[in-house]
Amino acid sequence: LFFQKQFHRSGFGKRTRRKMPPKTTSVEVVFPMGTGVFNITSKTTGHMLYEEVMEKLGLEENKFFNLQYVDNKDYEAFIKPDKKVLSHDLMKVEKGSQHQFTLLAQYFPELINEELPDPVAQELFWNQIRDSVVSDECYAPPELCVLFAAQSLQAMQGDLDDELRGLSGLDHNLPDRVKMQHSLSSEQWDQRIKNAWATLKGRTKEEIINEYLNIAQDLEQYGVTYFLIQNKKGTKLWLGVHNLGMDIYSFKNKVTPRLGFPWTEIKNISFSDKKFTIKMVDPKTPDFKFYSPRFKLNKRILALCVENHKMYVERRKLQFSGEGMVEDRKAVEDKIKRTREQLLAIRHDLDTCRDEDKQTEEDKAYEEQKKSGMDKFMTMKRAQSGDAKKRIEEFEMMEDEAEC
Helix, strand or coil, X not given: CHHHHHHHHHCCCCCCCCCXXXXXXXXXXXXXXXXXXXXXXXXXXXXXXXHHHHHHCCCCCCCCEEEEEEECCCCEEECCCCCEHHHCCECCCCXXXXXXXXXXXXXXXXXXXXXXXXXXXXXXXXXXXXXXXXXXXXXXXXXXXXXXXXXXXXXXXCCCCCCHHHCCCHHHHCCHHHXXXXXXXXXXXXXXXXXXXXXXXXXXXXXXXXXXXXXXXXXXXXXXXXXXXXXXXXXXXXXXXXXCEEEEEECCCXXXXXXXXXXXXXXXXXXXXXXXXXXXXXXXXXCEEEECCCXXXXXXXXXXXXXXXXXXXXXXXXXXXXXXXXXXXXXXXXXXXXXXXXXXXXXXXXXXXXCHHHCCHHHHHHXXXXXXXXXXXXXXXXXXXXXXXXXXXXXXXXXXXXXX
């Protein structure tokens, strides 16, 4: 009996449940250079999967990229680094199918050369920006679209030689908007793109991608994430969140902001159900309030604002300490100065076959800016200037364009 007591007390003879290893499942990750399949478990976090993807691509982790997915409401979202991958609100897939993620920039650098110096990272980012230009998610004027198409071909194919002169169907590198607005055949577009391509002879892939991005970072819609919102009147408007602040756009024009608020003016952002409340640094300024219909989307708006504000503060600290962000706008302008005459020549050529009746609201807004000598930063500064209280009052008074 004594032996039995000792036997049980010591633990001998007890049945122990062996822990089973977590079940492994595979997911697909899409990136510009192809796709990859990665094995994960129920314990794999977003950051762990992101680490694997970046390692496979030979890239160091950076703060701009993340993995995007489509949620169970068919909205695009980015994974949270500390959350288990399979705990996200992923869209259901059929048995035997894989969940899919896409490696994209979630946040955007202010200055490409300073914040994204690695050529491999630049190429990854370039693919995303190029796709957004061709799909017309990021507006570019027609002449610049032609130059971008030529730069893309130089980056992917190298110098235009006798063999490459036979290529056709190059107009797939242009937005449909641009092709629709000009009375040119596919062959005629090919010739114009090749003419611009020929001027890039001798330029390396890295040089071309860098120049493309330095031009693109000055586009009005570069780095802006849009959300549909309303004021108290119920007017449909666009909220644009970006690395310098947040702007408000009319429903029919996502190029020129009507008004805006730089991060330096904003003290706190919060939301309750559908209502956002933004408190300003100046205690005399009333709260800025707007409405957004989806709770889940509101969490994403908040997270995007918080992180962009955080990055903005970090950049300015480095700038003031002299450790970063030293490249000024003039230096960037000098780098792309040689493209200006080329763009002007392309524009004059396209103007001869352009149908003015097919101009979009974005085209008209861009033309107005150009005529008044405004660029992206001047337009943004104008939208964010003046008394904040008056800007808030203007927002509350905004009405649907059809009613104005």
